[in-house]
Amino acid sequence: MDTPKEINSVYWNSKKKLWEYEIVPVEEYHGSVDCQYCNKPMSHNIKTKGEFKVVYVKCGCSRTS
Numbered sequence: 001m002d003t004p005k006e007i008n009s010v011y012w013n014s015k016k017k018l019w020e021y022e023i024v025p026v027e028e029y030h031g032s033v034d035c036q037y038c039n040k041p042m043s044h045n046i047k048t049k050g051e052f053k054v055v056y057v058k059c060g061c062s063r064t065s
């Protein structure tokens with residue numbers, strides 16, 4: 001599996017009440033967690049800007065607005 005250089009992460013903007021995307025640069029990649037329904041990654045464990053983080057992405061079945 002290729003290690004992504006950056007991840008298009010998604011987060012809930014509670015002020016605007018919508019999902020927003022942010023490109024997060026990946027310094028170290030430590031694997032992902034797959035959605036149990038569609039088997040696509042729904043979060044990634046990475047190191048970015050010197051910090052370990054879990055970033056969320058939209059998996060195949062989370063297409064809610």
Ligand SMILES: [Zn+2]
Binds near residue numbers: 040059
């Ligand atoms: Zn899914």
